[in-house]
Amino acid sequence: MKEIGYIRVSSAGQNLDRQRKVMPKDVKLYEEKASGKSTDGRPVLKQCLDFLREDDHLYVASIDRMARSIVDLNKIVEELIAREVTVHFIKENLIFNKQESDALSKLSFNMLAAFAEFERALIKDRQADGIKAALARGVKFGAKPKLTPEQCNEIKTRADNGEPKTTLAKEYGVGRQALYAAIKRADPALS
Numbered sequence: 001m002k003e004i005g006y007i008r009v010s011s012a013g014q015n016l017d018r019q020r021k022v023m024p025k026d027v028k029l030y031e032e033k034a035s036g037k038s039t040d041g042r043p044v045l046k047q048c049l050d051f052l053r054e055d056d057h058l059y060v061a062s063i064d065r066m067a068r069s070i071v072d073l074n075k076i077v078e079e080l081i082a083r084e085v086t087v088h089f090i091k092e093n094l095i096f097n098k099q100e101s102d103a104l105s106k107l108s109f110n111m112l113a114a115f116a117e118f119e120r121a122l123i124k125d126r127q128a129d130g131i132k133a134a135l136a137r138g139v140k141f142g143a144k145p146k147l148t149p150e151q152c153n154e155i156k157t158r159a160d161n162g163e164p165k166t167t168l169a170k171e172y173g174v175g176r177q178a179l180y181a182a183i184k185r186a187d188p189a190l191s
Helices: 017-022 043-051 070-082 103-136 149-160 165-172 176-185
Strands: 003-009 028-033 057-060 086-089 094-096
Touching: 003 017, 003 043, 028 043, 043 070, 070 086, 070 094, 070 103, 094 103, 149 165, 149 176, 165 176
Parallel strands: 003 028, 003 057, 057 086
Antiparallel strands: 086 094
């Protein structure tokens, strides 16, 4: 029997220390910095689940650290129980295995999973509202354009006059896509 721990935060700037502190000593710890909205794109979670064997114990700091989808959470826990792995959600003090999965624990688990999914939806809504408000204030998202509006106009004029686009791209230090984007962004009134 091995004791395995899985901890996760949503972004690289967040800290895993709080979750590390609640883990039992001497667990083999899998740490991940990725969104919990889906189990897709979570290679460390996959490695952790693949590593688990019969009679192993998986410790997770809290339900929402494993996933924020009721479907994903239930799928993971059911698969682990079927493989005779014990799953222990530390914060909620819920333990699932073939012997200890009672109806009240399952109800609590599903209610907490629903709250985790609901919280994810609220985060997504707040993020969309924040983006909308920032756009209304004139905030620009994404990488800064590599070329100034003046350079875009120069490139368009020179391309329209027959200069090869590969030559222009080299001269301005941009790739093909950036060059074509610059031509599109050029002010037609100035060409």
